[in-house]
Amino acid sequence: MTINPMRKYVRPHGLPHFFCPGCGAGQVLQYFTRAAHELSLNLDNIVAIGGVGCAARIPIYLNVDVLHGVHGRTLAWAMGIKLAKPELKVVVFAGDGDAVSIGGNHFIHAARRNLDVTMIVVNNLNFAMTGGQVAPTTPYSSVTTTTPYGSGEPPFDICRLAETAGATYVARWTPNKPLQAIRSIKTALSHKGFSVVEIVAQCPTHFGRYAIGSGNPADLLKWIDERSITKVQAESLDPSEREGKFVLGEFVNTERPVYRGTTRYEVERAE
Amino acid sequence: MTDTRTESRGRVLTGVHFMLGNYAVAEGALAAGCDFFAGYPITPANEISERMSQRLPEVGGVFVQGEDELASIYALAGASLAGAKAMTATASAGFNYMQEGLGYCYAVEAPVVVVDVQRCRGENFASQADVMQMRWGASGDYEAIVLAPSSVQELFDYAIRAFNLAEKYRSPVIVMSETTLALMRERILIPPADAIPIVNRRKVTQPPSPEFLPYKAEPSGTPDWAPLGSGYNVIYSLNPHDERGRIDWDPNVFEGLYKRITGKIRDNRKDICFTESFHMDDAQIALVTYGSEVRPAIDAAELARDKGIKVGVLKLGTVWPVPEDEIREVAGQVDAIISVEMNMGKYAGEVERVVGGRCRTFRATKNRGLIHSPDEILAVIEEARR
Known part of the structure; x- marks a missing residue:
């Protein structure tokens, strides 16, 4: 019998997972294990973090040290771990709610500080675990369980938010572009500084059923794909034409000093 | 430079x-x-x-x-x-x-x-x-x-x-x-x-293995610590978890976990709790208090003694867990216990619960942004005096 080579990354006794059939979170779990495999990452050196939500459960299936179970505070945990033990590699798996709704303040400050952590945001465009409520990432006018007449709020662009706040690696893909997603996760894991990879993923159970009227994962993936454009295509559109589109690509890849704490440890004096 | x-x-x-x-x-x-x-x-x-x-x-x-x-x-x-x-x-x-x-x-x-x-x-x-x-x-x-x-x-x-x-x-x-x-x-x-005595948490001694149980904590109730990033692959989840650390929905797991988490403190009250007594040897009235209020309470006890009222002070170094044995012992000795605190009456309820009718109870409580003066406490002592 052949054992899946990714199985070594999955916690013994950890399966079955609890994701719905057709959920994007399972795919992102696989992207991460593939990226880790291709980079030959030492699992003993990794701490994976999830807050609360569907994507937040990804780390509990990984055979690494894990922090889990509080909504929105993933990056605050990561900050404590990285400053106390900088040699550890810390990877955060967050849904859009964890990352930019309840955790939005921590998100912009981690970016500002250039905290040396990789954050993989599984943006399924709604609060899925709680039953499909509107999120700060839900497209304008979408029907959700708390926007029965359509959402009246404009959504965040997570990548632009990360870039503006100071993240040093930022990319966005969808499960329609798995190889590119894996490549960006590899780049993020190898990057020194705050790296954000957003995967706009399908939630057929809630977003699919309420917002697009189909619980079929393939329909929702197609819906996402129809709205996806490349970074280059986006450059030739004006802002109104870009509205409602998912711009895919690598947006930032730079370097600057990483966060080591609020006070400096060396004093530089002007001559 | x-x-x-x-x-x-x-x-x-x-x-x-x-x-x-x-x-x-x-x-x-x-x-x-x-x-x-x-x-x-x-x-x-x-x-x-x-x-x-x-x-x-x-x-x-x-x-x-x-x-x-x-x-x-x-x-x-x-x-x-x-x-x-x-x-x-x-x-x-x-x-x-x-x-x-x-x-x-x-x-x-x-x-x-x-x-x-x-x-x-x-x-x-x-x-x-x-x-x-x-x-x-x-x-x-x-x-x-x-x-x-x-x-x-x-x-x-x-x-x-x-x-x-x-x-x-x-x-x-x-x-x-x-x-x-x-x-x-x-x-x-x-x-x-x-x-200065320094205590460091106990580290696990066994090597990492798939059978490792990070939340098994016998007999002390406090599990040994496996440092992050050393291969033990522990899940630190807020959610109810079994001894392996996995999120679990089994009622027996809930019960075992919460009995242990509360028990490791409750069962060690003798080690954790500490109190101090002032003028308690012959006291007939005890002021039970904590924090800054201990200071005017001792002054009030001394003022009362000048008037011939035998008052002592039980200072609670630990407020949680409640030093129940120490409070109960005082309740068995004195005629009255006065809870002294700077709020509208909170911990007094705990003191009265522990006293359980063994002696009369009174309260000296206030919330005026100001610590009690000894005279204010003395007034309650006078009231408590038979």
């Missing part, structure tokens, strides 16, 4: 000092081995952060000013699980925000120390109105360890005690400070480093 700021004064500033309360609690933490501090500005706790920002780099530690209290308390959790001795300091309103993260620390058994400088809601007056929040602030089932210093010296001493208890029981420990103490200057004695 670059130079380093490591002209270290060392961890322990042995000697006699005339020191601010907020500095003393910071120095106590450093003497106990604190190497990580995260906090958010709030009056009247700011001098603790300021002191730590200056002192931690001297001893190789890390200082963080979080973007809010939540970031600070969760940074403590992360740092603690990674092996740091971590502390934060806040004041009442900030302590509200931190309850969420404290709940996480109780759940995953992360030792951290929190100093709450109690104030009057948004104003920086004297108060002990958070005494119940210290115990019941976070959701879920847990037991809190809360120490109540009543002087600048005790702010130093109890900070050390707090770290040692946190490490021993893998639990948050709260130092319940007050505006009154935090902003007071008093003479303190800092002993030599080798005279």
Whole structure:
């Protein structure tokens, strides 16, 4: 019998997972294990973090040290771990709610500080675990369980938010572009500084059923794909034409000093 | 030109000092081995952060000013699980925000120390109105360890005690400070480093294996700690978890976990609780009190004795867990117990519960932003006198 080579990354006794059939979170779990495999990452050196939500459960299936179970505070945990033990590699798996709704303040400050952590945001465009409520990432006018007449709020662009706040690696893909997603996760894991990879993923159970009227994962993936454009295509559109589109690509890849704490440890004096 | 700021004064500033309360609690933490501090500005706790920002780099530690209290308390959790001795300091309103993260620390058994400088809601007056929040602030089932210093010296001493208890029981420990103490200057004695007892959490001794049970904690109730990043692959989840650490929905797992988490504190009350008695030998009335209120209570007892009323004071060094044996013993000795505290009557209910009718009970409570005067307490003593 052949054992899946990714199985070594999955916690013994950890399966079955609890994701719905057709959920994007399972795919992102696989992207991460593939990226880790291709980079030959030492699992003993990794701490994976999830807050609360569907994507937040990804780390509990990984055979690494894990922090889990509080909504929105993933990056605050990561900050404590990285400053106390900088040699550890810390990877955060967050849904859009964890990352930019309840955790939005921590998100912009981690970016500002250039905290040396990789954050993989599984943006399924709604609060899925709680039953499909509107999120700060839900497209304008979408029907959700708390926007029965359509959402009246404009959504965040997570990548632009990360870039503006100071993240040093930022990319966005969808499960329609798995190889590119894996490549960006590899780049993020190898990057020194705050790296954000957003995967706009399908939630057929809630977003699919309420917002697009189909619980079929393939329909929702197609819906996402129809709205996806490349970074280059986006450059030739004006802002109104870009509205409602998912711009895919690598947006930032730079370097600057990483966060080591609020006070400096060396004093530089002007001559 | 670059130079380093490591002209270290060392961890322990042995000697006699005339020191601010907020500095003393910071120095106590450093003497106990604190190497990580995260906090958010709030009056009247700011001098603790300021002191730590200056002192931690001297001893190789890390200082963080979080973007809010939540970031600070969760940074403590992360740092603690990674092996740091971590502390934060806040004041009442900030302590509200931190309850969420404290709940996480109780759940995953992360030792951290929190100093709450109690104030009057948004104003920086004297108060002990958070005494119940210290115990019941976070959701879920847990037991809190809360120490109540009543002087600048005790702010130093109890900070050390707090770290040692946190490490021993893998639990948050709260130092319940007050505006009154935090902003007071008093003479303190800092002993030599080798005279300060230091407790470090027990580390696992077995090598990593798939059969490793990170939450198996027999017989002490406190599991050994597996450092993050050393191959043990532990899940630290707020959610109910089995001994392996997996999230579990089995009622028996819930029961076992919460019995152990509460039991590791409840069953060790004798080790954790401490009290002090003043003029209690022949007392017929006892003032049961804690924190800064111990000071006017002792004065009131002495004023009463000048009038021929035999009054003593039971000072609670630990307010949580409740020193039940000590209170019960006093209740068996005296005619009346008076609970003295600076709020509208909170801990008095605990005292009365423990007394259980063994003697009469009275309350000297107030919330006017001012500590009790001895005369105010004396008036209640007169009322309690048969």
